[in-house]
Amino acid sequence: MATWKDLQLNLQSGKTIDQAERTLLEAEKRCWRDVLTRLISIIQSLAGRNLAFRGSSKTLHQQNNGNFLKEVELLAKFDPVMKHHTECVESGQFSHSSYLGNIIQNELIASISGKIMDTVVTEIKQSKFYSVNLDCTPDASCQEQMSVIIRTVKMDKAPEIKEHFMGVLVASETTGLGLLSLILKELMELNIPFDDCRGQSYDNGANMKGRNKGVQPRLS
Known part of the structure; x- marks a missing residue:
């Protein structure tokens, strides 16, 4: 000792x-x-x-x-x-x-992106209620991709409408059910409850706004 x-x-x-x-x-x-x-x-x-x-x-x-x-x-x-x-x-x-090198660049970008995403999710949860804006479009390789934007109202000294770009999701299935599962899975991974969603916005595609099998009626 x-x-x-x-x-x-x-x-x-x-x-x-x-x-x-x-x-x-x-x-x-x-x-x-x-x-x-x-x-x-x-x-x-x-x-x-x-x-x-x-x-x-x-x-x-x-x-x-x-x-x-x-x-x-x-x-x-x-x-x-x-x-x-x-x-x-x-x-x-x-x-x-x-x-x-390229690897460390990607690692630093991912680390910064993760930190920003954590901050955005915290702000969304503080606002509680939100709306989602979804838009699908194919890339150069004809792979369907869905952009996800979440809009909130930040209650500070004065109410402020804010839009957060949450990323682009690769859609392996372009049906209404496939896109529905994709967005719900993303919200679950971000730990953002869908029960707090109060608005939806889509493009005019049938798989999005279709009356019976689109994403909009399935989420409503």
């Missing part, structure tokens, strides 16, 4: 023999946090303007390497953290990921 207590005191006062390694480790952790903070800001900037991330090249300082890497190059001209990071990438100092 005395030995453990001495170790605890030495760790707190920074007098252990591995203190130098611990200091280097903490410095590296701070460095990677700083890099990730800047990369997340770049992702937010590109996504907020609906710009494409990647090009035909995946290398820094190459033509057509996409908006993401171009933003990294621009930031490296003025920011010492990103400048040091890009220099390490180009000199091959990293034996692991440099956090500039």
Whole structure:
């Protein structure tokens, strides 16, 4: 017990023999946090303007390497953290990921998207009642997709109507029953009770507004 207590005191006062390694480790952790903070800001900037991330090249300082890497190059001209990071990438100092590749971009986008979705769902639940706006259209590969928008009234100092784009759902079945199951499953996964839905809006497709078998009469 005395030995453990001495170790605890030495760790707190920074007098252990591995203190130098611990200091280097903490410095590296701070460095990677700083890099990730800047990369997340770049992702937010590109996504907020609906710009494409990647090009035909995946290398820094190459033509057509996409908006993401171009933003990294621009930031490296003025920011010492990103400048040091890009220099390490180009000199091959990293034996692991440099956090500039396609996979980490997708992971960061998914993480940010998940956090935004959690915030949106919380706001919808605070408003309690909502309406849904559904619209189906095929993409270039003729795969039917359904966009989902939820409209709420935010009761703050003054009532504010807000619309939240919840995403695009791929519809394997384009029948009224198939689309009905799809939207109910999505609401269940988001933990948004359909009992609080007070309005519905659709396009003019028969599978949506059909009098007998469309989504609208089935949900009503």
